[in-house]
Amino acid sequence: MEKDEIVLLKKPRLKKPVLVEGLPGLGLVGRIAAEHLVKKMKAEKFAVAYSTNFPPQVRIMPDGTVKMRTAEFYYVKGKKRDLVILIGDDQPLTVEAQYSFCDNVLDFAEELNIKEVITLGGYGALRQISKKRKVFGAASDKKYVKTLEKHGVLFGEVGGDIVGVAGLLVGLASARGLKSVCLMAETKGNYVDPKAAESVLEVLNSYLELNVDLKELKEKAKETEEMIRRLEAAQRAQQIPQVPKETEPLSYIR
Amino acid sequence: MEKDEIVLLKKPRLKKPVLVEGLPGLGLVGRIAAEHLVKKMKAEKFAVAYSTNFPPQVRIMPDGTVKMRTAEFYYVKGKKRDLVILIGDDQPLTVEAQYSFCDNVLDFAEELNIKEVITLGGYGALRQISKKRKVFGAASDKKYVKTLEKHGVLFGEVGGDIVGVAGLLVGLASARGLKSVCLMAETKGNYVDPKAAESVLEVLNSYLELNVDLKELKEKAKETEEMIRRLEAAQRAQQIPQVPKETEPLSYIR
Amino acid sequence: MEKDEIVLLKKPRLKKPVLVEGLPGLGLVGRIAAEHLVKKMKAEKFAVAYSTNFPPQVRIMPDGTVKMRTAEFYYVKGKKRDLVILIGDDQPLTVEAQYSFCDNVLDFAEELNIKEVITLGGYGALRQISKKRKVFGAASDKKYVKTLEKHGVLFGEVGGDIVGVAGLLVGLASARGLKSVCLMAETKGNYVDPKAAESVLEVLNSYLELNVDLKELKEKAKETEEMIRRLEAAQRAQQIPQVPKETEPLSYIR
């Protein structure tokens, strides 16, 4: 096995394809959003990415078979443009492997004639997060910034670093002259956050004219919020009195 | 020395060979079972595997010579099929080395015309383990699952990940189109567990028609149990009162 | 992307060029000094160095674009000799990458016909540091030592090891037969130290006849000192009584 390897299951013909990435990260925002896209758009798996720096273990599946730790490529035909969606179980485990994995993904993307890369993630909110989650962006170039601002993405409002594949893919794609952006929804990041995933998908719905139904995600978001409320109530009951959380909530920097 | 290297001491002629792997892992189950096979079947060493990611040290042997950290291949003629047994001192120490070691083992296996790989290990029981240890399986494909179920292996009853060579070998063998399975006996994993090794070998006895005598292993199991009983009694004597262990015993996830 | 890669933006014609390096290190001395050189001499960026062992993340810039973690080469024409200045965000993260990064920088330097390498840094003072910071040197050869002593650099007064790129570049350059030196200004190293950067630049002003204005740096140094004074006063106010710091100040070994 090569250090990084992508096995093609089927070679799709794609029209002006965009790559959308959703690997595990803060609040699992990107992963949830990408999974929702695959499910609702009935995207088809067509390639599997392996890395010798994914965790050296296999998952036991319910039917008694095993599954290696991988990332997977799906595609789906769109009205004007086609979508390639990259979903994964893990981030590569070493610094060097982060680079080589991203490079390999981009080589593959260019073979598929992809000229635009959108990565999805969460942005760790230092203060109370908005009811309607903001979506921040960091992109390859200013022209692309202008385009995405029209679809509700906020640029230049936050700083810091984007760690991992979601960030590196944008940096390396940009260095290759590809349009690329990381869309990050506000999240506390201490819980799985479907609400943040919803906001990210609203941007994609608008920009890529996807028309993906978000109802299911809204419901999951409600369930999660309810669960967290109960959890925190239980915690409060145990450890009274507490420092009030309203003024300075937990911060999670991605 | 190459990163991974297998030195052939002798080239055996093999009839429909199966590879059985037993490296150190939870409760040393796989290692003990494989060693018992080698001893009772009088298997012959025919190849040695080196890795630059085995611990960088040598063992001082009783006769004053040194032995590098290695894994070793033995073979033995069977009635219908021949057996190749892989026993090792260590797991490779880095993530990448886990992959490259397994890949190298499979290249070698394919040269030997091996088309089936069985790895042995323990499965960390969260609750009280059965008197007669269950053997769980995770395999390359559903047809193979069906076959092994007839020999007492339980599929689909447990989840989680199989970490290390025992898991990766199955995943990578499967990706090469080889039949492969990891057989895991229930174990607490906090002690060396010959009883679990016994259960795994009962499956092999049945499936491969080996007829290996397990008496010695049964005796070791009794000794170990006796030793543990005394050890735990001594611990109880020192730290009374204790939280009762019956309701939630120590759990070891492999 | 290669492990280490330098992308040329523009090929400058250089007259007897000297390489001056300032990566992050103790008290940020080298980095501050190199940045000051670039700013005051209006040096022009002409090449960018990437490494797969820089942190796998991108910075979100104020204009909404991303910037990969890199090191950058600037050049500026001098009266007698031209200057190439290397500034970076990070040290490479692994031992091996430290070597390969430095080697790559030196290959590039030799392509540019550079025959002299000056690295800048801080030297962790064990005792109270002088008001006017001393500049210690460690060089490739004794003849070069003699030359630099005339410009106020002290050799043979301190011992120990120079860790990281500032040290390795000198060692590896020397092994290639290039003149090389690490200039280290005394610093406590617990705070950003513009005053130490000033001392290092005074040496460069003298040796390379640069005539770089240091006023701005002197002002920053004053501000920093004032800030530290307040900070330490605040600390003293909180934790009286304290062990007197005069006899044995904090020591930072680089």
Place this chain on the structure above:
Amino acid sequence: MEKDEIVLLKKPRLKKPVLVEGLPGLGLVGRIAAEHLVKKMKAEKFAVAYSTNFPPQVRIMPDGTVKMRTAEFYYVKGKKRDLVILIGDDQPLTVEAQYSFCDNVLDFAEELNIKEVITLGGYGALRQISKKRKVFGAASDKKYVKTLEKHGVLFGEVGGDIVGVAGLLVGLASARGLKSVCLMAETKGNYVDPKAAESVLEVLNSYLELNVDLKELKEKAKETEEMIRRLEAAQRAQQIPQVPKETEPLSYIR
């Protein structure tokens, strides 16, 4: 720079050469012994070994120049056979680098027509160590064991693993068919131990008929013992009462 590189300063003509290795290890025994050999026999440096996994730093020398972290080869003419001595500042820092460094040393040794490798080290004594330090051995083959037993080396008396270059060199040399042995003198290992180095050299004096004067080493040993006695007295004075150390002294497993 290659991962491992040996730069030849001068090509010596050698008569039946033996390689003697002394890198830093337990009690610095091997390093001290090898240094003593070089000094007393006036051995000449003829090659320098680099590794990209030696610490990424340079030493500041008293004359103001820098020295990279290296290992060095010296040679000296003997009556019947010539000696090649390998001395180093550090052990390679990663598992894989331990292997590649040793392999590279052995490639070089074979180019020099070396067919015998002797590594020097300390063996961590679990109990009180003998006044006259025992020297334990672990060798490539039983014939060599027999030879060395005649010179006072004890085989088969201790077990365990020899960690690092001193062990790996013997294992890898043996795998190449070279005679090789690790000579380990008893040591507590918590202090630099010239007395243990003395014992190791007595074996070399006898086996290789070196006739190296050990007086200076004996004196150093006395000084060290005196220093330790004072140090321990001072510690006892501070923390009375103490658990008596005679029954179970500090143990250091190499």
